[in-house]
Amino acid sequence: MSLINPQDSLERQNEKLLQISQALMRRVEQKTEQSGFAYQQFERAALLESEVRERTRDLERTLDLLQDSNARLEQANIETETARSNLTEAIETINEGFALFDQDDRLVLFNSRFCRDLQDVEPQLREGLTFHDYVTSISNSRFLALPDGQTAEDWAQLRLERHREEHVVFNVSLIWDRWLQASEHRTSRNGTVILQTDVTDIIRMERQERDKMRHQEARKLQATLDHLNQGVCIFDHDKTLVGWNKRMDRLLDVGPVRARAKLNFDELMDQFREELTFNASFTAEQLIEWTNRTRTREPIAFEVTRKGDQIYSIFAQEMPDRGFVISLTDVTSERAATRALADVNEKLEMWVEERTAELEEALDEAERANASKSRFVAAASHDLLQPLSAAKLFVSSIVDQTDNADIQHIVAKTETALQGVEAIIEALSDISKLDAGQAVFDIQPISLTEVFNPLRDELAPSARAKGVDFTLVHSGLTVVSDPGYLRRIVQNLLSNAIRYTDTGRVLAGVRRVGDFARIEVWDTGCGIAEHHQETIFQEFKQLRSGGTNSGLGLGLAIVERACKGLRHPLEVWSQPGTGSCFSIMVPVSAPAAQMLAPRQSLPSHTLRDLNGLLVMLVENSRSVAQAIIHLIESSGGEVIWSETAEEALATISEIDLVPDVFLIDYQLGDGMDGIALYDDILDKYGRVPACVISADRTAELRAECKRLDLRLFPKPVNAQRLYAFLSEGVLEPAQ
């Protein structure tokens, strides 16, 4: 509906509109009439309310948003708190110290292990702590072991410089030999994570391992150095001796070098300067200059001579630490060998000549041996010894049966004569053996005193008898030889000298030449012309026959052959009319060699009563049998005598009695020989004391006797020995 009533007249309409506009105008002008107050208040309140409502709506929207964001914030807070507690838990489980600094270098988060070892830093840790303050407090911690010469400020400065690097790992030394490894990691938001790991155990273990290895290395190195055949010494960059090997000790002969700590090269050089002779090509000054050089040293090699006869090859080289190593090689022998090599050719030729001569000599010898052999075999026949044996028995029995001094004297001479014969036969036998190469040498240490003293006693009487001055100079040397042959050699030389010296003197003595004892026998005899000097060593050769003690001329032959066999060089010097000198060279025994115990002398020869000992004598030679029977029966024994083995066996079975002792001749005519007989007796009667008497001196017989454990008495039988054997049989009856 319109504001204006269309049914009104225009005037009326106009009037109404005028009134309406007036009312509106009054209203707009807000006339403060008391009557309109209530509505104005309402209007104001409504306007206000409208505004308030508008505001409230905004506020509600804001509140809603706030609430929403509060909820989200709360959720976010919860999540943050959860994440934070998760993170805290997580970093707590880390076995290392953990800390997080934000991009402004302020501490955000850290776990309980962080800085735990730095007890005075730990209480200062709090959120918001700056990295700078953190570093400062660590640098001032009394638990931090500052490197030498570094102040806390220096340390902090270095630490902060490291912090600027992208990724940092380093070790921090704490007191009490503890170590922390700290590492920094940049986060994506430019924060910093610091991890602290306790690496004390690892570092200690590594160090131990390293020490152990170093120790082992050093030992290996030292062992290697010591193994070297060269002397090695090592100098450090200060030219101080820091290492050497055993060889060095010996080469330089400086005594305990090891004891001299901090020995300088120059001191060493001074010490040996005088002993050393340098070559012109490399002088001592050059060497010293080389060691003093500060720029790189080229390796050097040169030779020096020490004390005039030791030559060392020296090699020196720089070490990585600017020290140097010097090695010395003793090349004395190498140099000598080089010189010696030149002589070898010459010597070789000489040796070939000598060897040829030796071979010729050997040929001669063989021929000679052959010739003498046949002669000896003839001389030493069985027939020769048989009568001798009998004669000796007879003679010895005479001494026992008479008190007449004259007769005894004669008998003694007879005995001596017989012994002389026996000696000759033995000498022949020896020569035969030596020539045949059958001699068995018993080489052993022997004191010359033991050889000389008996000979002095033995030969002094004959010299005195001839009015010759006889001197045997004592020697305490011990030599290596066969005692029997050596004695015989010396005896023969001495008796020869005495024999061929009519006036003047015979002198024997020992001269030491190197490892040899030179036994010399001098005489003032007639001498030997040079062309005879070969001959004298042949058997049965005597330059001058006749004389009191003439023999067969076998003495020098034995000497020559025995010396050859024993490899004792034999020399003769002689001048006719002046005298001669025979000498042999005998190797001297090593000083440590045991002195041969003095030989025991045989027990004194006293006859005892055989006291009814029943002796079976089997001997085909009637004269020998009679001599033995006489010997036994005069001592109270009884003898059953058989001429053959068969007869002996028959007699035993006839008398039904086993004699106490058997004396069996080996050669018993055509029948069983002595060994066969004894075999038979062994079979029949078991072991009975027995011995074999024979002129046979073959090895076969000796072997047989040895096999049967039989004593062998060579003919002519020595009465004393036989008696000794028999009395043993009495004292120790057969079992």
Next chain:
Amino acid sequence: MTLHSKAPGLEGRAVATQCDILRTGEVRASTTSPVKHLKRQLGDGPFALIALFVTSAVDFHDVVAQAARLFPDTDVLACTTAGEIGTHGYEDGLIVAIGFPAAGFETTSMLIEDVNALDMQATIDRITLERVALQRRTPDYSDSFAFLVVDGLSLSEDTLAATVAPALRDFPIFGGSAGDGTRFDHTYVALNGKVAANAAILTLARSRYRTRVFSLNHLVPGDTQMVVTGADPAHRIVKTINAEPAAREYARLVGKDPDQLDRFTFASHPVVVRIGDTHHVRAIQQVNDRGELVFFSAIDEGMVLTVASPENLSQHLEAKLTELGKPERPAHIIGCDCILRRIEAEQSQQTRAISNVLGAHHVTGFSTYGEQIGPLHVNHTMSGVAFYPTGGTDTCR
């Protein structure tokens, strides 16, 4: 609809659907010793406050005296009504009682007399002191509201509301003007046995439950406008509109016979003033002998009135109350419902439907000669407060 409420709190509020946040009771006016009955219905106290909405068909003084006797230690406010809203919606001839258990509420009530000659500053000071004291007593309670009951014939509601509201700060205020049926002779308010006219009772309440103050307006302004060219603002009388006698011109504009204007016409053709972007109903009370229009609220010359048309009242009410029940349905609603709405309902035969909606939404209250919401005194609306079982600070027992 204007909502005055704190923002819903964060989750975690306890739910108390089964508990009696408020106690209600109702007796017919013809009952002897009605307050005794009401007391029985309300059950055991203690109560912070008891409000009585008393039909004009009963001796108001007697009822007030009974109440003062039966509830000697409890604040009891009372007012006469233009009709009651009981358990089953619109009622006539009832005394409706609402008890605020002390376990859930802390209140303070004051009698403001001589509202037509109000000492504004003194009133503001008094309210402020009471409010501050109440707040200090209840630091744990989260929600607050203020309830104003004012003499409906005092012609001073606009000034009173505009004065009181600012003093309340964040206490949202709602209220109703006491009525006298449809007679418009005498309206009274009473507090603790003292009956007064030309007076108001202001109650400040703090609650452990969430509360929400609201105002419903179902009118839609139309195209027809008029200008008040002559008025007696002190008596809310519009003498002329568009320089014509007010009633005749109003009738012409709404298409009615000027001699047939009655309260039903006024209810179905309300007029509103537009202030800012909102409109406020200036309800017409009656046509006086001189053919002038007497209004329920302040008017002035030069005021432009716009004829509004109502939406379907019951549908609108249902929709708005349902909206109020989101996300949580209120356990109780106290409503101050304009007499014009009841008249409109009667005229459009929606009384039953609306009673059902009110009953379903647990609305109790009374029919008013005007409603206060915030600093405004308005007509043809329903203002009120909803109580939600979720404890603002605690759960009920």
